[in-house]
Amino acid sequence: MWLQRLGRVLGHGHGHGHGQGQCRRHLSARIVQGTSIVVQPESESEGREAMTFPGVWLRDNCRCTECFHGSSRSRRLDWDSFDTRVRPVGVRTDQAAGQQQQQQLHVRWSDAHESSYPLDWLRQRSFDGRRQRAYLDEFYRPATRHWAGAEFQRIARHFDYGQVMAEDAALQQWLQALAVYGVALLRDAPLDGGVVRRLAERVGFIRRTTYGEEFVVQAKPGAQNFAYLSLPLPLHTDLPYYEYKPSVNILHCVTQTASPGGSNLLVDAFHIADRLRGERPADFERLCRVPVDWNDIGSEDGREFHNIWRAPVICLDAEGKYTRINHSVPQRDSHFSVPLAEVEPWYESYGRFVRLARDDAHAFKTRPGDVLTFNNIRLLHGRTGYDDTEHNSRYIVGAYLDWDIVYSRLRVLKKRSAAVQ
Amino acid sequence: MWLQRLGRVLGHGHGHGHGQGQCRRHLSARIVQGTSIVVQPESESEGREAMTFPGVWLRDNCRCTECFHGSSRSRRLDWDSFDTRVRPVGVRTDQAAGQQQQQQLHVRWSDAHESSYPLDWLRQRSFDGRRQRAYLDEFYRPATRHWAGAEFQRIARHFDYGQVMAEDAALQQWLQALAVYGVALLRDAPLDGGVVRRLAERVGFIRRTTYGEEFVVQAKPGAQNFAYLSLPLPLHTDLPYYEYKPSVNILHCVTQTASPGGSNLLVDAFHIADRLRGERPADFERLCRVPVDWNDIGSEDGREFHNIWRAPVICLDAEGKYTRINHSVPQRDSHFSVPLAEVEPWYESYGRFVRLARDDAHAFKTRPGDVLTFNNIRLLHGRTGYDDTEHNSRYIVGAYLDWDIVYSRLRVLKKRSAAVQ
Numbered sequence: 083m084w085l086q087r088l089g090r091v092l093g094h095g096h097g098h099g100h101g102q103g104q105c106r107r108h109l110s111a112r113i114v115q116g117t118s119i120v121v122q123p124e125s126e127s128e129g130r131e132a133m134t135f136p137g138v139w140l141r142d143n144c145r146c147t148e149c150f151h152g153s154s155r156s157r158r159l160d161w162d163s164f165d166t167r168v169r170p171v172g173v174r175t176d177q178a179a180g181q182q183q184q185q186q187l188h189v190r191w192s193d194a195h196e197s198s199y200p201l202d203w204l205r206q207r208s209f210d211g212r213r214q215r216a217y218l219d220e221f222y223r224p225a226t227r228h229w230a231g232a233e234f235q236r237i238a239r240h241f242d243y244g245q246v247m248a249e250d251a252a253l254q255q256w257l258q259a260l261a262v263y264g265v266a267l268l269r270d271a272p273l274d275g276g277v278v279r280r281l282a283e284r285v286g287f288i289r290r291t292t293y294g295e296e297f298v299v300q301a302k303p304g305a306q307n308f309a310y311l312s313l314p315l316p317l318h319t320d321l322p323y324y325e326y327k328p329s330v331n332i333l334h335c336v337t338q339t340a341s342p343g344g345s346n347l348l349v350d351a352f353h354i355a356d357r358l359r360g361e362r363p364a365d366f367e368r369l370c371r372v373p374v375d376w377n378d379i380g381s382e383d384g385r386e387f388h389n390i391w392r393a394p395v396i397c398l399d400a401e402g403k404y405t406r407i408n409h410s411v412p413q414r415d416s417h418f419s420v421p422l423a424e425v426e427p428w429y430e431s432y433g434r435f436v437r438l439a440r441d442d443a444h445a446f447k448t449r450p451g452d453v454l455t456f457n458n459i460r461l462l463h464g465r466t467g468y469d470d471t472e473h474n475s476r477y478i479v480g481a482y483l484d485w486d487i488v489y490s491r492l493r494v495l496k497k498r499s500a501a502v503q
Numbered sequence: 504m505w506l507q508r509l510g511r512v513l514g515h516g517h518g519h520g521h522g523q524g525q526c527r528r529h530l531s532a533r534i535v536q537g538t539s540i541v542v543q544p545e546s547e548s549e550g551r552e553a554m555t556f557p558g559v560w561l562r563d564n565c566r567c568t569e570c571f572h573g574s575s576r577s578r579r580l581d582w583d584s585f586d587t588r589v590r591p592v593g594v595r596t597d598q599a600a601g602q603q604q605q606q607q608l609h610v611r612w613s614d615a616h617e618s619s620y621p622l623d624w625l626r627q628r629s630f631d632g633r634r635q636r637a638y639l640d641e642f643y644r645p646a647t648r649h650w651a652g653a654e655f656q657r658i659a660r661h662f663d664y665g666q667v668m669a670e671d672a673a674l675q676q677w678l679q680a681l682a683v684y685g686v687a688l689l690r691d692a693p694l695d696g697g698v699v700r701r702l703a704e705r706v707g708f709i710r711r712t713t714y715g716e717e718f719v720v721q722a723k724p725g726a727q728n729f730a731y732l733s734l735p736l737p738l739h740t741d742l743p744y745y746e747y748k749p750s751v752n753i754l755h756c757v758t759q760t761a762s763p764g765g766s767n768l769l770v771d772a773f774h775i776a777d778r779l780r781g782e783r784p785a786d787f788e789r790l791c792r793v794p795v796d797w798n799d800i801g802s803e804d805g806r807e808f809h810n811i812w813r814a815p816v817i818c819l820d821a822e823g824k825y826t827r828i829n830h831s832v833p834q835r836d837s838h839f840s841v842p843l844a845e846v847e848p849w850y851e852s853y854g855r856f857v858r859l860a861r862d863d864a865h866a867f868k869t870r871p872g873d874v875l876t877f878n879n880i881r882l883l884h885g886r887t888g889y890d891d892t893e894h895n896s897r898y899i900v901g902a903y904l905d906w907d908i909v910y911s912r913l914r915v916l917k918k919r920s921a922a923v924q
Contacts, residue, residue, distance in 0.1 A: 117847065134843060136843065136846040136847050136850075138846070138847060138850045139839060139846050139850070142850070143837040151833070154801065154833065155799075155800045155801060156833030156834065157832050157833050157835060157837075158734075158832075158833065159832065160737075161737060161832045161857050162737060162857070162861050164854070164857075166850045166851055166853075166854040206838075207837055207838055207839070209839075209841075209842070209843040209846070211842065214840045214841075217838065217840065218813075218840055222796075222811055222813065222840075286713075287711060290708060290711065292707075292908075292911070313579075316581075316582060316583060324907045325905075325906060325907050326747040326750075326905055326906075326907055329747075371821065373821075375643075378576075379576045380575065380576060386915045387911045387912075387915065388911050388914035388915050388918065389907060389910075389911045390643055390910070390911075390914070391907070392639075392643065400792065400794075411578050411579075411580065411582045412572070412575065412577030412578050412579065413577065414578060416564040416578075416628055417627075417628055417638065418560060418628070418630075419635045419638065419639055419643075420630075420635075421630070421632065422555060422557065422630040425557040425559070425560050425630070426538065426557050426559060429557075429559045429560070429563070429587045430587055432587075433585070433587040436582050436583070436585075440583050484746075484747055485746060485747075486745045486746050486747055486810060486812070487713075489811070490713070490808045490809050490810045491808075493809040493811070494807045494808065494809050497809065
């Protein structure tokens with residue numbers, strides 16, 4: 083079902099190419115208001131709605147070899163001389179030569195150029211709001227589903243590490259679950275230190291940070307980073323002090339402590355933000371608006387660093403969608419660069435956020451061979467304290483991936499699987 | 504002068520520790536409105552203004568070993584049980600034991616805890632708006648100065664590659680110029696392919712992308728990327744199709760073409776945005792608001808990618824400051840996921856942006872041994888076309904750095920040089 087929907091989004095499966103008998107469409111086109119072109123497919127199957135395309139957009143996206151460079155899939159139209167007042171002066175439609183089912187729109191322009199557009203190409207780029215929403219929610223970036231801690235067992239997806247490494251379908255399912263729910267667990271990975279690198283390279287490549295590429299989480303006396311202690315680690319996001327915060331956390335459990343502690347804590351902070359938005363709008367507004375200084379000062383491999391990034395706890399885009407959650411008690415700077423009058427109300431609001439998150443946390447303990455993967459832009463994670471002794475240790479290898487790279491891989495997999503359906 | 508100002512921002516140079524005779528300050532403190540503390544330094548030198556600190560902020564930032572973990576420089580206060588309604592119940596001031604000049608504030612709290620704060624530490628974190636602005640503009644991220652193409656020769660700073668590699672002061676000056684003007688040129692680098700890596704590692708580490716770590720820009724027949732042609736390369740920013748767009752472009756000129764072309768073009772797009780904001784507010788508003796699909800589809804080392812990021816041409820933060828410019832004719836997607844009514848007006852506004860940028864471009868040709876460094880979040884760059892033949896080639900090695908890493912290095916250098924002034 084999902085593939086069928088994606089197929090439609092990508093322009094496959096409109097009753098052509100699946101048998102000659104189904105294809106009795108006729109395509110018509112006309113210029114409206116001197117600047118736009120209305121394309122009207124006629125077909126016994128779905129997809130008959132008229133589509134309006136602004137002339138300037140069509141001209142800008144001419145597919146001829148003069149305007150578009152095929153091997154780099156890039157526009158080569160000369161925008162230094164492009165006239166945005168260009169107008170269509172003639173339109174016609176026909177079948178593409180040699181392609182019985184492929185209908186085309188042909189346009190003559192006021193700049194004496196001529197362009198041709200396949201119907202499927204046009205349909206994929208329709209300005210219809212529902213089609214655009216489907217493209218964005220299914221292909222650009224999967225729409226997220228938020229969850230309360232009590233729902234964790236229901237939403238958590240498990241995958242076999244070996245299958246993910248070997249089969250593209252399993253890889254796609256894992257990355258899709260990670261995108262939608264923000265968390266997914268791989269099981270039965272080998273216990274060597276190279277697992278996180280191999281997994282990251284199955285997707286793309288590791289996102290390096292101040293702390294290197296892979297990192298090891300285990301108790302270290304005199305640690306310079308709070309995570310490297312056996313103390314309880316309160317709920318937080320990693321590296322809030324980066325403008326370009328690493329996106330996906332990969333934590334491979336190699337050795338787990340036998341002590342009662344060492345459990346992972348996870349919270350979907352998008353769910354906590356949803357709750358505040360509904361129940362405490364003034365707190366929500368404040369946590370979305372007041373910038374907080376996040377910082378990390380120390381040294382790694384003998385090199386000092388002083389990272390700072392200023393951003394609210396809840397970051398929104400222009401549409402009001404969550405783009406990022408920042409939260410870390412240890413990495414919140416003592417510098418707080420806001421007007422005095424903002425301070426006390428912000429602390430009240432932040433206190434509510436912290437308590438809501440704490441009360442919603444789901445605890446579970448990974449076993450050796452588990453690889454916990456989660457969205458560091460969205461989820462809070464933490465760890466209960468544990469006893470670390472010579473015969474009772476905990477050894478986790480971690481690395482980060484960036485969403486840019488994960489989504490790219492997911493798009494490539496989706497296009498491939500939609501094409502072969 | 505600059506160091507002196509930074510010294511003040513960082514809390515040095517307030518007339519103490521520079522000779523006993525200058526230090527006759529007396530510190531007083533009082534609780535106001537039951538929740539805040541007013542600290543009043545008295546001194547013959549500057550810095551006498553009273554400072555108000557919210558009690559909850561002071562309690563949250565207690566420096567004792569129970570609340571603050573020294574070796575990781577992290578707050579360890581237990582926020583799961585922290586009460587944001589905590590109140591100061593008593594205050595006093597004195598000299599720190601054994602530190603004749605270091606005055607301290609001591610506070611007793613309603614939760615029975617006691618805290619101490621050095622005066623310098625407090626002054627560095629004053630909620631005074633001017634002090635906060637100075638901290639943000641000098642230490643957090645240097646304030647930018649925007650320039651027109653005609654001003655290029657006046658603002659462009661040149662540094663000696665060898666000095667930057669060997670001396671911290673030169674390194675700091677280069678990074679400061681890059682932060683303020685968005686461009687700086689290093690000269691007399693060796694002509695081997697390892698220069699960009701050594702330079703990046705002098706700062707931190709290379710930011711990897713879909714195209715690897717270092718990349719080579721030279722004419723390649725049948726290239727999958729538009730930059731790898733000898734055609735004119737119109738003004739653009741690199742990788743607008745990444746959410747986490749690489750920040751700083753390092754381009755090392757190893758071989759330069761003898762043909763008339765192959766010049767670099769540079770534009771400060773923050774200046775172009777300033778002009779639109781003043782002269783064409785409707786265009787400015789549209790280019791800040793309408794999201795554009797940027798994309799890159801192809802393969803590298805046999806692995807396919809499909810990168811997309813949706814963002815306006817001009818991206819603003821909540822204060823209206825520029826956070827990022829996106830512009831690339833080749834990498835603008837034919838998908839344009841906006842309502843139909845937005846399309847034509849957006850093209851008009853974008854056309855104005857492109858023409859303003861083109862008319863403002865400064866052209867210059869790097870020589871072998873030059874390393875051009877510029878802010879890819881802010882500047883547009885391009886290249887004039889050139890003739891590429893066996894005996895007339897152009898060979899540029901490039902890499903990216905991220906601002907997170909550059910600013911971190913710059914802060915470490917500034918703290919060090921301010922401390923030794």
